Amino acid sequence: MNYVTTIGLEVHVQLKTRSKMFCSSPVEFGAEPNTHTCPVCLGLPGALPVMNHEALRMTVLTGLMLGCDIAPLCKFDRKNYFYPDMPKNYQISQYDMPLCTNGVVPLHDLAYPKDAQKNIVTPDKEVHLVRIHLEEDVAKSFHFENSTGIDFNRAGTPLMEIVTQPEINSPEEAFAFLASLKQILIYGAVSDADMEKGQLRCDCNISVRPESQTELGAKIEIKNLNSISGVRRALAYEVRRQSLRWRMAKHFSKRHVVGMTQPAKRFSCAQKNSRMIIATSRIPILCR
Ligand SMILES: [Zn+2]
Numbered sequence: 001m002n003y004v005t006t007i008g009l010e011v012h013v014q015l016k017t018r019s020k021m022f023c024s025s026p027v028e029f030g031a032e033p034n035t036h037t038c039p040v041c042l043g044l045p046g047a048l049p050v051m052n053h054e055a056l057r058m059t060v061l062t063g064l065m066l067g068c069d070i071a072p073l074c075k076f077d078r079k080n081y082f083y084p085d086m087p088k089n090y091q092i093s094q095y096d097m098p099l100c101t102n103g104v105v106p107l108h109d110l111a112y113p114k115d116a117q118k119n120i121v122t123p124d125k126e127v128h129l130v131r132i133h134l135e136e137d138v139a140k141s142f143h144f145e146n147s148t149g150i151d152f153n154r155a156g157t158p159l160m161e162i163v164t165q166p167e168i169n170s171p172e173e174a175f176a177f178l179a180s181l182k183q184i185l186i187y188g189a190v191s192d193a194d195m196e197k198g199q200l201r202c203d204c205n206i207s208v209r210p211e212s213q214t215e216l217g218a219k220i221e222i223k224n225l226n227s228i229s230g231v232r233r234a235l236a237y238e239v240r241r242q243s244l245r246w247r248m249a250k251h252f253s254k255r256h257v258v259g260m261t262q263p264a265k266r267f268s269c270a271q272k273n274s275r276m277i278i279a280t281s282r283i284p285i286l287c288r
Helices: 053-065 171-187 228-250
Strands: 003-014 077-080 090-093 104-106 126-136 140-143 148-151 158-164 200-210 220-225 257-261 276-280 283-287
Touching (some): 003 171, 003 228, 053 126, 090 126
Antiparallel strands (some): 003 158, 003 200
8 A cells, every 4th residue: 555645844943133033132042041131031021022123024035035925914923821931921923914925945856865866756846835924932941960941042032933835745855845945044144044053943744644545644743853854854754653553554444443533632442341443643553
């Protein structure tokens, strides 16, 4: 049986501005921890954000470089959630009115990994974008043996989120997408896109389904990857893992499949003390 892989990427890109997204604290990698902060990026009561014009310009420039539609009107929203590295307990982001929509990233032959350049399945492919929006980065946690330290220097750094359509079909195409995008961002001088410094980070959504099935398989998200070859390796692992589970599932009788759960939910047996196949992530597993 052949399987189809569907991948969508969310790429976070730190912009190369001198100051943060909503305050005048400097953006500088490697500075002494917690020295580039102020009441705004620490979320102290009464502090009010003032937008960084240069970050707005760079995001629009990125949108133009990638052929996006630029919104005549956009807004920012508060995304409320608690996380130790986010001092305000909300992130200022864009929800329903992003700065840029649509657009494409062309996958050039030389952007593919060297060992895959002679075997490109879809030459001259273009990956379409859903949107590019502007938000602020969170602080950075450092985990020590018995404690965790938080450096708020990064909190409030301007961050673009670039979201693709789910139309990448292999780990090699994901590699080529990120290599092409990185080059465009560097040439456009909107980001240094240095993945070792966390200036470009990637979340991957991947699902695998049998070729005969039209409905997408269950989506698995791999978050916060910080190297292009790491993205390729993680996706290749997930393709193998999901394909294997589909193959294993074929050995079980279809009548034993009693339910579907969403990926993040816990498995549960529908009937206790009976051998039952429960589907999770739409892939049946054996449950005793
Ligand atoms: Zn600040």
